[in-house]
Amino acid sequence: xxxxxxxxxxxxxxxxxxxxxxxxxxxxxxxxxxxxxxxxxxxxxxxxxxxxxxxxxxxxxxxxxxxxxxxxxxxxxxxxxxxxxxxxxxxxxxxxxxxxxxxxxxxxxxxxxxxxxxxxxxxxxxxxxxxxxxxxxxxxxxxxxxxxxxxxxxxxxxxxxxxxxxxxxxxxxxxxxxxxxxxxxxxxxxxxxxxxxxxxxxxxxxxxxxxxxxxxxxxxxxxxxxxxxxxxxxxxxxxxxxxxxxxxxxxxxxxxxxxxxxxxxxxxxxxxxxxxxxxxxxxxxxxxxxxxxxxxxxxxxxxxxxxxxxxxxxxxxxxxxxxx
Amino acid sequence: xxxxxxxxxxxxxxxxxxxxxxxxxxxxxxxxxxxxxxxxxxxxxxxxxxxxxxxxxxxxxxxxxxxxxxxxxxxxxxxxxxxxxxxxxxxxxxxxxxxxxxxxxxxxxxxxxxxxxxxxxxxxxxxxxxxxxxxxxxxxxxxxxxxxxxxxxxxxxxxxxxxxxxxxxxxxxxxxxxxxxxxxxxxxxxxxxxxxxxxxxxxxxxxxxxxxxxxxxxxxxxxxxxxxxxxxxxxxxxxxxxxxx
Ligand SMILES: Cc1cc2nc3c(=O)[nH]c(=O)nc-3n(C[C@H](O)[C@H](O)[C@H](O)COP(=O)(O)OP(=O)(O)OC[C@H]3O[C@@H](n4cnc5c(N)ncnc54)[C@H](O)[C@@H]3O)c2cc1C
Numbered sequence: 328x329x330x331x332x333x334x335x336x337x338x339x340x341x342x343x344x345x346x347x348x349x350x351x352x353x354x355x356x357x358x359x360x361x362x363x364x365x366x367x368x369x370x371x372x373x374x375x376x377x378x379x380x381x382x383x384x385x386x387x388x389x390x391x392x393x394x395x396x397x398x399x400x401x402x403x404x405x406x407x408x409x410x411x412x413x414x415x416x417x418x419x420x421x422x423x424x425x426x427x428x429x430x431x432x433x434x435x436x437x438x439x440x441x442x443x444x445x446x447x448x449x450x451x452x453x454x455x456x457x458x459x460x461x462x463x464x465x466x467x468x469x470x471x472x473x474x475x476x477x478x479x480x481x482x483x484x485x486x487x488x489x490x491x492x493x494x495x496x497x498x499x500x501x502x503x504x505x506x507x508x509x510x511x512x513x514x515x516x517x518x519x520x521x522x523x524x525x526x527x528x529x530x531x532x533x534x535x536x537x538x539x540x541x542x543x544x545x546x547x548x549x550x551x552x553x554x555x556x557x558x559x560x561x562x563x564x565x566x567x568x569x570x571x572x573x574x575x576x577x578x579x580x581x582x583x584x585x586x587x588x589x590x591x592x593x594x595x596x597x598x599x600x601x602x603x604x605x606x607x608x609x610x611x612x613x614x615x616x617x618x619x620x621x622x623x624x625x626x627x628x629x630x631x632x633x634x635x636x637x638x639x640x641x642x643x644x645x646x647x648x649x650x651x
Numbered sequence: 652x653x654x655x656x657x658x659x660x661x662x663x664x665x666x667x668x669x670x671x672x673x674x675x676x677x678x679x680x681x682x683x684x685x686x687x688x689x690x691x692x693x694x695x696x697x698x699x700x701x702x703x704x705x706x707x708x709x710x711x712x713x714x715x716x717x718x719x720x721x722x723x724x725x726x727x728x729x730x731x732x733x734x735x736x737x738x739x740x741x742x743x744x745x746x747x748x749x750x751x752x753x754x755x756x757x758x759x760x761x762x763x764x765x766x767x768x769x770x771x772x773x774x775x776x777x778x779x780x781x782x783x784x785x786x787x788x789x790x791x792x793x794x795x796x797x798x799x800x801x802x803x804x805x806x807x808x809x810x811x812x813x814x815x816x817x818x819x820x821x822x823x824x825x826x827x828x829x830x831x832x833x834x835x836x837x838x839x840x841x842x843x844x845x846x847x848x849x850x851x852x853x854x855x856x857x858x859x860x861x862x863x864x865x866x867x868x869x870x871x872x873x874x875x876x877x878x879x880x881x882x883x884x885x886x887x888x889x890x891x892x893x894x895x896x
Binding site for chain 1: 662664665667668670688689742743744747767769770771772773774775776777778779781782783787788789790791793803807808809810811812813814815816817818826827828857858859860861862863864865866867868871872874875876877878879882883885886887888889890893895896
């Protein structure tokens with residue numbers, strides 16, 4: 328019995344969160360006595376896909392039909408189901424993302440599979456099959472038993488520590504996968520795709536520098552961007568900042584925005600309202616810079632500086648440059 | 652056009668989440684319940700579309716009777732009638748089967764809901780319903796325009812957005828800024844009392860997932876404060892102590 332793992336590609340490279348998904352799926356395969364098989368959809372060269380072997384995958388099924396160039400959860404879910412059937416996989420693992428959730432959902436309905444999204448740890452597979460997931464936007468966890476024959480797990484970032492020690496040593500075999508595509512999955516027409524180029528994506532980022540209303544206006548973002556640049560970090564913001572159009576909507580972090588889980592989250596001039604905290608509580612280390620010592624964010628922080636962001640940010644940027 | 656909006660009944664965003672019965676149930680004591688914030692966006696856009704195109708707007712909730720104030724609020728905001736499937740929704744699959752069952756009976760042109768519920772955050776119900784009905788599903792939708800049978804959608808994708816055109820019927824998971832949340836006015840509140848709210852029993856579904864227990868995250872340690880005058884020390888600490896840089 329195999330474990331089928333879907334990975335996301337970004338410009339032909341396997342996303343870091345997807346490498347985690349591979350490692351996660353391979354561990355589940357080892358636990359349940361099966362093989363870890365990966366499904367990749369989109370353009371990528373074999374050399375890149377072979378890297379799935381570093382984290383325990385034996386084989387990568389690669390579908391790269393031109394029709395699949397745009398993210399299409401319906402067609403991709405069809406492929407996932409076909410791949411699960413070909414490989415006789417009873418456990419399917421996907422990375423938590425808009426696409427991962429959408430594919431998992433469509434596939435679950437086709438396969439009559441139990442689906443758990445937001446998984447934060449390896450499952451218990453002795454006796455019943457139990458997984459732990461994040462709920463209430465990180466404010467709690469639930470342990471859920473999956474009873475269905477086919478099980479779909481949508482795994483959150485940081486659910487597993489990546490062991491890089493075997494990187495470059497094991498290659499997965501890459502096989503071309505030619506699914507049958509259904510016209511009904513391609514009825515919608517993609518008119519335009521606007522992607523901010525060259526940005527580190529928030530959900531993938533290891534470091535995020537984020538700004539709130541304390542940044543006072545869009546014209547003041549440069550010191551924050553300078554620090555982010557020096558750190559190789561992605562940038563985020565609080566909800567009022569995106570509501571006011573100081574920053575694009577896709578940078579909005581929190582309960583109603585994007586949920587992030589970086590190693591380091593640096594909050595600049597953000598008060599730390601519970602709705603913002605809900606989106607950042609997956610971060611390993613939180614730094615808060617705020618001129619108000621009573622700002623609630625300090626309660627959730629690992630390191631705090633009480634002071635004016637505009638004085639502190641340039642000092643931090645300098646200090647980062649000094650160590651690089 | 653016939654629109655169905657599915658709403659969740661969830662703890663208000665400021666709620667502290669605790670559990671009772673040996674961590675097997677949510678402690679509802681002192682918790683204020685609201686319409687899911689993303690569902691509120693879906694509802695707001697549905698009210699506008701109804702005004703624009705005529706037609707009907709039904710709200711659907713899978714849940715127990717304690718959600719009725721939230722259902723009445725949706726009626727006050729502008730829905731014509733409501734259906735409540737009388738069951739505790741413990742699993743996305745179960746919920747989706749109930750929604751698909753109701754939707755099949757009435758053939759709605761458009762089924763809107765939030766991108767995810769803020770209690771379980773699964774973000775999978777729209778996809779499940781779409782597949783169960785054999786129609787397209789898209790999420791998260793930030794902009795929705797309809798002209799006849801043609802729909803134009805702007806959808807958030809990683810670090811950007813995608814604009815696509817499709818035809819009805821569709822299931823869409825919504826988020827801001829699709830419309831501004833609507834607050835019920837006095838007239839809405841009065842008429843909501845007399846609008847029909849039908850309660851139906853659930854159809855049976857094979858048990859897919861069953862919650863066993865809940866837990867709270869480990870408490871956070873104290874925050875280490877660094878004087879502003881020595882801000883650069885932070886970078887050293889992140890390197891040597893936290894070992895992040
Ligand atoms: C249903 C709902 C959902 C929500 N979802 C989200 C969400 O997903 N994400 C989100 O972020 N919010 C969300 N909110 C809003 C949230 O409640 C807060 O309003 C918001 O997070 C506040 O943003 P802020 O901290 O940037 O602004 P403010 O609360 O205005 O705080 C600004 C902070 O900057 C500090 N400051 C000012 N000047 C300086 C300076 N020069 N140097 C240093 N510090 C300075 C101030 O001391 C203050 O603490 C939601 C609200 C609701 C009701």
